[in-house]
Amino acid sequence: MTHASDYVIMEFPSLPENVGFARSAAAVFASRLDFTLDELDDIRMAVSEAVTNAVVHAYENGPGIVRITAEVAGGQLVITVEDRGKGIPDVEWAKQPANTTAPDEHLGLGFHFIGVCMDGYDVESRVGGGTRIRMVKRPAQAKRQEPAASSSSQ
């Protein structure tokens, strides 16, 4: 397994059809780390939620561009999903389960799912400027092999 830095960048129009493509492509890229099948399912879920957020909330099902950067560095996966949509006025509110501004049958569980599926995530958003969701996950196997703050051998 390589620990060298590697990345892919994807950009596509904000269409619901592209959500499936994005999560599959992200999982294929992620599989170069030693993720289990369950962990790859988690990555698929997190990317699906982040991209759906861009399509449904940021661009309100209208035109727009979604950009995803997936990066492997230092044995961990970092996925960033960015849009230039309307932005989230109150990120902390939006992170709470069941809080949503979208109508219809959207549950407002997107950030909750991302939080459960990834080791960590943060959200930067500017009203009228767009949103950037950065998500990190390290294979559990690697976490076990590198216990706590890896002490130096010297």
Add this chain to the structure above:
Amino acid sequence: MGASMKVLGETLIVTLDGELDVHSASEFRAAVTGAFDERPRLRNLVLLMHGVTFVDSSGIGAILGRLKEVSARGGRLAVVGLQTPVERAFAMSGVLKRISVHDSEGQALASL
């Protein structure tokens, strides 16, 4: 996502395949709501989900939307055959308390 439907008395039985996300959820919603609108006698819904490999929160939202629809008709919803990742999505969303999950179609029909 594929969906095929059959009617058994007051129950609509829908077989789903593939992935249920924001894109396919709208097709799923339209298919089920259309069938209910055409047949006023229908009040229960059974979802056969053995062939579903992925559900995210949009998919869960669409299923909860159908639960509301059958509840408004005085009916019930039962789901059958959740693959591991799908069951995990159900668990994460907290809907397992509200939706009855079964191993077989027969079991689901008996629960209605």
